[in-house]
Amino acid sequence: MHKPYSGRPLLRILFWILIVYIFIHMTFPFLWAINSSLKSEGQLQMTPGTMVPRDPDTMKVSLYLRNYAAVFRNKTFMRGILNSFVVAGSVTLLSLLFGSFAAFAMGKLRYRGKTPSMYIILSMTMFPQVSVLTGLYAVIRVLGIPATLSMILTYMLMTLPFTIWVLTSFFRGLPTSLLQAAQIDGATPFQSFYQILLPLTAPALVTTGLLAFIQAWNEYLFALTFTSIQPSARTVPVAIALFTGEVSKQEPFGEIMAAAVIVTVPLLVLVMIFQRKIIAGLVQGAVKY
Amino acid sequence: METTSKSLVKSEARLAYLLLVPSFIILIMIAFYPLGSVFVNSVTNKRFASSQKTEFVGLKNYKKLLGFKVMVLPPVIDDATGKQKFDPETGDAVWESPLDVLPTEPVRYKELSQFSFMGAQYVIGATDPDFLQAVGDTVGFTILSVFIETVLGLAVALVLNSAFKGRGFMRMVMLIPWAIPTAVSSRMWEWMFASNRTGFFNILLDKIGINNGQFAFLVESSSQLWVMIAIDVWKTTPFMALLILAGLQMIPRQIYEAAYVDGANKLRQFWSMTLPMLRATLAVALVFRTLDALRVFDVFQIVFGANRYSMASFAYYQLVDNKLMGYSSASSVVIFLLIFIFDFIYIKMIGGVDSDA
Numbered sequence: 001m002h003k004p005y006s007g008r009p010l011l012r013i014l015f016w017i018l019i020v021y022i023f024i025h026m027t028f029p030f031l032w033a034i035n036s037s038l039k040s041e042g043q044l045q046m047t048p049g050t051m052v053p054r055d056p057d058t059m060k061v062s063l064y065l066r067n068y069a070a071v072f073r074n075k076t077f078m079r080g081i082l083n084s085f086v087v088a089g090s091v092t093l094l095s096l097l098f099g100s101f102a103a104f105a106m107g108k109l110r111y112r113g114k115t116p117s118m119y120i121i122l123s124m125t126m127f128p129q130v131s132v133l134t135g136l137y138a139v140i141r142v143l144g145i146p147a148t149l150s151m152i153l154t155y156m157l158m159t160l161p162f163t164i165w166v167l168t169s170f171f172r173g174l175p176t177s178l179l180q181a182a183q184i185d186g187a188t189p190f191q192s193f194y195q196i197l198l199p200l201t202a203p204a205l206v207t208t209g210l211l212a213f214i215q216a217w218n219e220y221l222f223a224l225t226f227t228s229i230q231p232s233a234r235t236v237p238v239a240i241a242l243f244t245g246e247v248s249k250q251e252p253f254g255e256i257m258a259a260a261v262i263v264t265v266p267l268l269v270l271v272m273i274f275q276r277k278i279i280a281g282l283v284q285g286a287v288k289y
Numbered sequence: 290m291e292t293t294s295k296s297l298v299k300s301e302a303r304l305a306y307l308l309l310v311p312s313f314i315i316l317i318m319i320a321f322y323p324l325g326s327v328f329v330n331s332v333t334n335k336r337f338a339s340s341q342k343t344e345f346v347g348l349k350n351y352k353k354l355l356g357f358k359v360m361v362l363p364p365v366i367d368d369a370t371g372k373q374k375f376d377p378e379t380g381d382a383v384w385e386s387p388l389d390v391l392p393t394e395p396v397r398y399k400e401l402s403q404f405s406f407m408g409a410q411y412v413i414g415a416t417d418p419d420f421l422q423a424v425g426d427t428v429g430f431t432i433l434s435v436f437i438e439t440v441l442g443l444a445v446a447l448v449l450n451s452a453f454k455g456r457g458f459m460r461m462v463m464l465i466p467w468a469i470p471t472a473v474s475s476r477m478w479e480w481m482f483a484s485n486r487t488g489f490f491n492i493l494l495d496k497i498g499i500n501n502g503q504f505a506f507l508v509e510s511s512s513q514l515w516v517m518i519a520i521d522v523w524k525t526t527p528f529m530a531l532l533i534l535a536g537l538q539m540i541p542r543q544i545y546e547a548a549y550v551d552g553a554n555k556l557r558q559f560w561s562m563t564l565p566m567l568r569a570t571l572a573v574a575l576v577f578r579t580l581d582a583l584r585v586f587d588v589f590q591i592v593f594g595a596n597r598y599s600m601a602s603f604a605y606y607q608l609v610d611n612k613l614m615g616y617s618s619a620s621s622v623v624i625f626l627l628i629f630i631f632d633f634i635y636i637k638m639i640g641g642v643d644s645d646a
Binding site: 132165217218237254267268 | 308460478517535629
């Protein structure tokens, strides 16, 4: 080995440049949304637009907080946050529960018809949402399912195949010897599943859960349709889309941006709590190659 | 020994079926009828929210969606010289109008695009140029944005997988784009791409001096698709990055230590260990991203409305504006088939997904 440390400082600088780049790339549009959310209609129309909200005449920094006040006063929106948590939370839990069952079967058990079952599950998500919408709506009306429950059920059409496929690939990655060792120790396949394999896939479970949660949280088209006759069940994206201006018929862009900022915060808190679970090396203690 | 392993296999299979039941019940309950009716409606002239009687029309919808013809455009002859006419201003050769060349019976073909090949000019005519254009746009959009997302996502995941101060914070920051509902983030970007200097990108171009700050990103057909790709890449790179990150977490550390002892450098470790071990994760991520990108709807519908379609927003406008349920369903089946082809290629290419461990 020649000069083992010569490249280090440069690499470190490159690494941090990369981190700064990722930070800017990922946050800039969001920062621009915060900026826009603090502007009045007049400030939004200023040319050139400003990087921070400024007074049109004096060009001093001037924050406009009425957008946030309006959003917090909006009952449909506040209720929407709660609705979204209920819907997305239930979808995530159900998808993870049933999804991990199915994924364990597909990833680790021997049975006939494995490949077809994987493809059948995948094919469920090959149609655009628009095209299954009318059919789904008909089914829901016939069965008389209320709006919240129908969202929970129908979102599974998107999240369940995703959960199953991702978790299957993770279960596959776990050595079969682990399962066999447990069986030799007298564990039933199901016991080795939930006592040994499931804890090992915790990072994957948390990751998949987060992705599914946000997918359900963001869904717009189904939510708009199913809550059309029951406004109290509206989720956040629908509530935001249906914002109308306080004074005029003009679209309240500042308020929409304020709402976007507000709904992002609880999600970030959620991610902060769960990202600790995505810990490095959780697997290494148990797996011996 | 033989009998015990056989009975073990049997009980394993029984457990497998039992574990699959809940998922299949849910999926059958919510998918069976809606998906079935898409297929059935696609061969009818069913109208949405109408009392008109529905009739079986066979493959007529598909013929109209996919019908196209390539025809030669004859040159316009200048009477004075007996040779092809040239535009006096631009100097370009003048060809017959596609309107005169394309057939109108039994169905009218409209111009999709033109191209020249070996000195001759050709026109591509289609019975529904909007749909074929939407297919081309969506496939182009999908290939480019999924490719960029995968590369970026991999890079982000590798960076966030290494130990540094503030890693937890960065992981949270990384998810911001994914956490904002598409219905809202599309509006955010629309605003940033505004055609005057209220929009961030025009302010930027103006400051650098490239443009006069009046570029209509969302109207110019040259920039429209790139805008969509930019929005989609920003929005879904976190999805890729997080999945790949989870895949990286599942790779045991010891094998890197072993490789290090054997003298493999970082690049070598990445190519011959990290990437192969990420194969299954990458395959699943690619399959779902491609599937989502081919079905892209929200962004196109919000930003472009009916000015430029993705395949799904085409299906939406046929259903909601034109009430053509049968026609819309046929376009959905075409989308389904396209997605199926894409996924099939992926799975065959990357393997690993349906092979037994």
